[in-house]
Amino acid sequence: MWDRLREWFRERKEKLDLFDETQVDRQDNPLYLLGQIVYFAWIAVVVSGILLMIWYEPTTHGAYNSILRIQHEVPLGWLIRGVHKYGADMLILAITLRIYRMYFLGEYKRPNELSWMILFGSLVLAMISGLTGYLLIWNQRAFWAAKVVLTVAVYLDELPLIGQTRFGSAIAFAFLGGPAEGQGTLTRFYAIHFGISALLLVAAEIYFYFTRRRRFVLSPTALVILALMLVVTSYVFPAEMGRRADPNRTPLPILSDWYFLALYQYVKYTPPLWAGLGPGLLIAYGMLVPFLDRSKGRRPSERPFFTVVGIMALTYFLVFTALIMFNIAVIGRDPHVVLLVTAATLGLGLVLEFRYRRRRKLAEAAAPAPAPRAAPARATVG
Amino acid sequence: MNRRTFLKALSAVPVLGGLGAFLAPVLRYLKPNLEPGLGVPQGKVPPDLAEGDLPKGEPLPIATLEELREPWSSKFFVFTQKYPQYTPELAKAATVPGVAIKLPWKLSFPGYKAGKEPTDIVVFSRICPHLGCIFNYVPNWREVTAGYGGYVPPEERRHGLMACPCHLSIYDPADREVPGRVLSGPAPRPPRYFTYEIRDGVIVVTGAEPGGIA
Numbered sequence: 310m311w312d313r314l315r316e317w318f319r320e321r322k323e324k325l326d327l328f329d330e331t332q333v334d335r336q337d338n339p340l341y342l343l344g345q346i347v348y349f350a351w352i353a354v355v356v357s358g359i360l361l362m363i364w365y366e367p368t369t370h371g372a373y374n375s376i377l378r379i380q381h382e383v384p385l386g387w388l389i390r391g392v393h394k395y396g397a398d399m400l401i402l403a404i405t406l407r408i409y410r411m412y413f414l415g416e417y418k419r420p421n422e423l424s425w426m427i428l429f430g431s432l433v434l435a436m437i438s439g440l441t442g443y444l445l446i447w448n449q450r451a452f453w454a455a456k457v458v459l460t461v462a463v464y465l466d467e468l469p470l471i472g473q474t475r476f477g478s479a480i481a482f483a484f485l486g487g488p489a490e491g492q493g494t495l496t497r498f499y500a501i502h503f504g505i506s507a508l509l510l511v512a513a514e515i516y517f518y519f520t521r522r523r524r525f526v527l528s529p530t531a532l533v534i535l536a537l538m539l540v541v542t543s544y545v546f547p548a549e550m551g552r553r554a555d556p557n558r559t560p561l562p563i564l565s566d567w568y569f570l571a572l573y574q575y576v577k578y579t580p581p582l583w584a585g586l587g588p589g590l591l592i593a594y595g596m597l598v599p600f601l602d603r604s605k606g607r608r609p610s611e612r613p614f615f616t617v618v619g620i621m622a623l624t625y626f627l628v629f630t631a632l633i634m635f636n637i638a639v640i641g642r643d644p645h646v647v648l649l650v651t652a653a654t655l656g657l658g659l660v661l662e663f664r665y666r667r668r669r670k671l672a673e674a675a676a677p678a679p680a681p682r683a684a685p686a687r688a689t690v691g
Numbered sequence: 692m693n694r695r696t697f698l699k700a701l702s703a704v705p706v707l708g709g710l711g712a713f714l715a716p717v718l719r720y721l722k723p724n725l726e727p728g729l730g731v732p733q734g735k736v737p738p739d740l741a742e743g744d745l746p747k748g749e750p751l752p753i754a755t756l757e758e759l760r761e762p763w764s765s766k767f768f769v770f771t772q773k774y775p776q777y778t779p780e781l782a783k784a785a786t787v788p789g790v791a792i793k794l795p796w797k798l799s800f801p802g803y804k805a806g807k808e809p810t811d812i813v814v815f816s817r818i819c820p821h822l823g824c825i826f827n828y829v830p831n832w833r834e835v836t837a838g839y840g841g842y843v844p845p846e847e848r849r850h851g852l853m854a855c856p857c858h859l860s861i862y863d864p865a866d867r868e869v870p871g872r873v874l875s876g877p878a879p880r881p882p883r884y885f886t887y888e889i890r891d892g893v894i895v896v897t898g899a900e901p902g903g904i905a
Contacts, residue, residue, distance in 0.1 A: 456823050457824065460822040482723060483721045486723040557786060558825055559856045563857055576822070576858055577840070577859055577876065577877060580877060580879065581821055581877055584822075639842065640859060641875060
């Protein structure tokens with residue numbers, strides 16, 4: 310048992326591909342540049358983040374003012390801040406698209422299960438890094454987003470049995486740094502925001518050291534184009550400031566950063582306990598999907614059920630984001646619609662799956678004396 | 692199970708125990724609040740600190756009855772409560788925004804004489820019992836429909852409502868059975884109430900319903 314587990318790990322470790330650095334010969338397809346874009350954006354964000362730390366003041370009184378100063382007074386401050394913000398957006402966008410690519414093309418299958426799990430986990434960490442990062446501005450959007458997220462944890466105490474340990478409140482308490490959002494929260498979020506990237510950067514360096522791979526396999530032209538994208542965006546759309554945080558007033562249209570918007574809409578629809586459990590289940594599904602999907606094929610049409618689930622997830626993400634941006638939520642009606650559509654789509658997925666399997670079985674039966682079973686499909690590029 | 696596996700399994704116990712002994716102080720390290728007075732010179736810690744997380748503060752006059760004469764008129768206020776919080780000074784007064792609303796009819800409100808006498812003034816904490824945002828009192832229900840996701844109240848509730856910007860929970864302050872009843876949205880229960888007295892025509896808030904957000 311132990312030996313089999315070790316063997317499993319050894320095999321996956323050799324096939325790890327975290328930044329698409331082994332996909333050089335496929336770079337004519339932009340989908341296979343995504344991993345490299347992730348790495349580029351990450352380095353840009355880390356460097357600009359360290360530069361921002363020179364001027365940033367992590368106190369509830371001084372944070373907002375220090376960012377105003379960075380944006381408007383410090384020479385090139387707008388550029389550093391813009392690169393940090395848009396670099397983070399680029400990072401999350403690229404990592405999300407890469408996750409979808411891997412999902413729809415079945416790239417999470419053997420022997421890439423471990424790569425998939427690491428990448429999916431890093432998406433979660435990137436989102437946590439984003440949440441802890443935008444609190445540091447100490448504006449209204451960030452203040453209420455942090456408050457809402459940490460209050461969701463409190464509801465985990467409603468779970469039967471394990472809820473009695475009050476671990477949900479303990480989580481909220483530890484992250485808030487006190488009973489309410491204040492200086493303690495800011496200090497801790499600052500530490501988490503910096504710490505996630507610092508530790509992961511060390512881990513990535515260890516990975517590159519042992520695999521002896523090159524960090525950047527992008528052409529210099531592509532790197533310059535990516536850098537220019539960040540600079541031009543920072544110049545044309547200076548990073549937003551929002552309004553200074555006011556603990557006694559929640560503004561009426563209040564949104565989170567774009568990658569949390571769909572989740573925000575979902576929270577309106579569910580009882581508060583499910584606001585925490587839903588994303589938890591989603592993360593669990595993402596982490597376990599390589600083991601749930603036992604089908605052999607890699608093409609989307611060869612595993613209809615999982616393709617349908619993926620399309621549904623993408624559609625919900627886009628639709629919920631659109632709904633919240635137009636501030637539409639009829640709470641008496643929408644949750645029923647969402648449940649019905651989900652059930653119908655899952656049913657459709659199952660029907661398609663069974664139909665596909667029956668057809669394949671018939672085709673196999675009809676085929677004359679099949680050749681001995683071919684070796685299981687390997688990753689196309691070693 | 693052979694002897695080797697058994698001994699190996701047995702040796703895991705002290706290893707796990709050691710790990711636990713190492714991790715317990717680490718978890719303690721994450722816990723924010725220090726003991727009151729720890730590392731602070733004698734006499735600098737306010738006495739309230741010892742009493743824990745209670746919504747306690749000085750009685751606060753918020754409005755005169757004259758100001759709240761019209762039905763559905765309201766007044767916002769901020770109640771200062773005192774509880775320990777992790778700050779460089781070790782203690783900080785936290786604030787609870789509230790609203791007092793005049794109703795056109797009388798009802799039993801638990802914050803006024805423990806609900807024994809009917810009253811037409813209700814005083815609520817504006818902290819949303821869903822996830823802790825600050826909700827608003829909106830005198831005109833049409834603004835609720837327009838701004839808070841399209842909820843249309845039934846005929847008998849077309850009056851001033853309370854609504855939260857974050858996740859669109861909507862409360863009826865004038866419900867005769869449960870003041871602050873949840874009409875729509877994800878909130879699990881009505882907002883917390885303030886206790887108040889009327890002293891010489893002035894509404895004085897004396898305390899708040901205990902309990903956190905959830």
